[in-house]
Amino acid sequence: MKLTDKAVWMANERRSVLRRALRILDTFSDSANDLNLSEISRRSGVPLTTAHRIVGELHAWGALERNEAGEYRIGLRLWEVAALAPRSVGLQRIALPFMQDLYETTHRGVHLAVRTQDEVVFVERFVSPERASARPRVGGRYALHATAVGLVLLAHAPLELQEDVLGGPLESFTPQTYSSGRELRQVLADVRRSGYAVSDRQIDPDFVSVAAPIRGADDTVVAALSLIVPYTESHGPGLGHLVQATARGISRALGAHRPSNMRKGG
Numbered sequence: 001m002k003l004t005d006k007a008v009w010m011a012n013e014r015r016s017v018l019r020r021a022l023r024i025l026d027t028f029s030d031s032a033n034d035l036n037l038s039e040i041s042r043r044s045g046v047p048l049t050t051a052h053r054i055v056g057e058l059h060a061w062g063a064l065e066r067n068e069a070g071e072y073r074i075g076l077r078l079w080e081v082a083a084l085a086p087r088s089v090g091l092q093r094i095a096l097p098f099m100q101d102l103y104e105t106t107h108r109g110v111h112l113a114v115r116t117q118d119e120v121v122f123v124e125r126f127v128s129p130e131r132a133s134a135r136p137r138v139g140g141r142y143a144l145h146a147t148a149v150g151l152v153l154l155a156h157a158p159l160e161l162q163e164d165v166l167g168g169p170l171e172s173f174t175p176q177t178y179s180s181g182r183e184l185r186q187v188l189a190d191v192r193r194s195g196y197a198v199s200d201r202q203i204d205p206d207f208v209s210v211a212a213p214i215r216g217a218d219d220t221v222v223a224a225l226s227l228i229v230p231y232t233e234s235h236g237p238g239l240g241h242l243v244q245a246t247a248r249g250i251s252r253a254l255g256a257h258r259p260s261n262m263r264k265g266g
Contacts, residue, residue: 217255
């Protein structure tokens, strides 16, 4: 093998190993926190012998940990690395006092989320331990069209992404989930006009969420803040304005020049 051919082969091999390692990490989920080696191999599609070697390296580095039964779970080292992500660290630190104030005012769950491509990721939440629910969890990914924070982030996303979502299949989670691109387009226009979004039992039949945009120093929407209440409670404009006020406070602390509801577009 020529030197250049060997270099290309080695580069391809490294990329292959990295792809397989990422596939292995991607096998873990809310419903699959602890997996044995055979399950990891089956769910990732990585051959058992190769999975054994890669899992061993991930375990040695701390990306995976083992429980008493010998099963693997996500390790704290990954959390330590993820905590360095600049898009969430500064945002969380600044937003938390405002989130706590909103929680103390309403005694309902307050959530902070950002957009990554065509999904929304929750990066922080402030909830009562007695009322804490499994969803949405920090680090959890959800569809943009079915959550209030997602609707806010989609309404202010690049037009190309909006059209991709509007033109693609819209997964239904409950009978209330938006399933029509035409209807969703009108909803996004309403979100930009009113300054907040409401998701009425679209992802959970028991809850309504109200969200408002958070702007960064360049006045673009960088995150969304939401309040989640039981659908049996009132969730009129007053609740939207309360969430907006909190989001504006976070925006000002991030260096935004104008309130979130005084600018149109993304």
